[in-house]
Amino acid sequence: MKQDETVHAKLPLKDAIRHQAASEQLSVGQLDELLAMQRDVLVEAPVKRSKLPVWLGAVAACCVLVVSLFIWQNSTQQYSRDIALEVAGNHLQLKPMDVETQSMTEIRRYFTQLDFSPVRSSLLETQFDLPENLMIGGRYCSVKGVTATQIRYRGTDSELRTFYEVGYDEERYGHIPDIDKGETPQELMVKGVKVTLWVEKGLLMALVADM
Amino acid sequence: MSDKMLDETQLQTLYQYAMVLSQHRDDAYDLLQSAVESYLIKVKRGAQVIECPVAYVRTLIRNRYIDHYRYRQRWQSESFEELALYDISPVDLEQVVIDSDELQGIWTQLSVEDRDILYHWAVLGYSTDEACALLDMPRGTFLSRIHRLRKRCQAMSNSLSRSQE
Structure with a gap:
């Protein structure tokens, strides 16, 4: 105007x-x-107005999550594989037992140089059919440089099984499924044997069985 | 109120620029409205940060004017350099005096390119050199136009003086 x-x-x-x-x-x-x-x-x-930034933010967050999961999964898998290779190697060497016994009480009495107390795993009887009377004996060993126990069983099929226990440290061993939290044990096939890994009662446990 | 929103003063300024170009109120309003619409779409998408909305919309107005009216009004996109040298500098332009009636008489007769340059110089505060660079017009072309403008002012002024006598 x-x-x-x-x-x-x-x-x-x-x-x-x-x-x-x-x-x-x-x-x-x-x-x-x-x-x-x-x-x-x-x-x-x-x-x-904020639709695009939110959308972009969500995509970026998803990408970060996927990459993080990928890295975490890869590193965890690598940890587990390293442990499996070590315990499988020990199993295959069939070194003589330090103590021959069929009693966990004897085992606990023998292993005095550990920073944990050896225990029976609930899975040995329920899942692997390895009652205490099938135990042959035990010896010291190490898992990733930490002193551990190695307890040998002869299954009902006459096959040897080696059971390992060591104090669990997630930083050292990575994430291993904890059956006390309802997680399922992890199974790996290495060196022609089957290795089952899990955490129970605060201990890292591994069972190696011939296939 | 959003800081991206153009206020009343800014809208009035942009309308005045659209009027400088089009010299037609309805066309000026259409230019401003469509430029603001484009600006809002850009802001909504958020793909580009617009630091100075007024300058951005002013550029949109100019581009739209060239696109929509260049064929009708023959926007002189082709540059021409006049060979004659005129002793005209920004200082000379500053010294030109004119009354509003004279300017109003001349204003509509000026080419749209001249009005654009003069607006950038007088209202937006650019030097004539800066305005030429901004509007992509050779300085020689602009100076020759200013020379003609001064002659017109002079002629208009003489004519008014004679009529008053």
Whole structure:
């Protein structure tokens, strides 16, 4: 809307142009229309504005999660594999027993150089059919540099099984399934034998069986 | 209120620029409205940070004007350098005085490119060199136009003086 103002005095060209430009004004209706148009988009629909960043954020979070899981899973698998290879190697060497006994009490009495107390695993009887009377004996060994026990059994099928126990340290051994938390033992096939790994009563346990 | 929202003063300024180009109120409003719409779409997508909304919308207005009206009004996209040398500098332009009636008479007769340059110089505060660079116009072309503008101002002024006598 043109302002009805006229200046007759001589002005510097710059001022005259400013005055000329400023003489044109939007009407109140036009102004309201433009302001309302902006409000509809910028003020009353904040969710729409944030849609893209949220979407991108979710994708980025998913990517980070997937990569983290992948790395974590890979590192955990590597830990388990290292342990399995070590205990399988010990099993295959069939070194003579330090103590020959069929009693856990005897085992506990013999192993005095450990920083844990050897225990019977609940899985030996329930899952692997290895009652105490099938025990042959035990000897010291190590798992990843930590002193451990190695207890040998002869199964009902006359096959030898070697059972390992060592104090569980997640930083050293990675995540191993804890059956006290309802997790399922992990099975690995290495060097032609089957290795089952789990954590029970705060100990890392491994059972190696010929296939 | 969102900091991305153009306020009343900014909208008025942008409308005035659209008027400088189009010299037609409905066209100016259409230019401004469509430029604001494009700006809002850009903001909504959020793909690009617009640091100065007013400058961004002003550029949209200019580009739209060139696109929509260049064929009708023959926007002189082709540059021409006049060989004649005029002794015109920014100082000379600063010294030109004119009254509002004279300018109003001349303003509509100026080419849209001249009005654009003069607006950038007088209202937005650019030097004439900066305005030429910003609007991609050779300085020689602009100076020759200013020379003609001064002659028109002079002629208009003389004519008014004679009529008053």
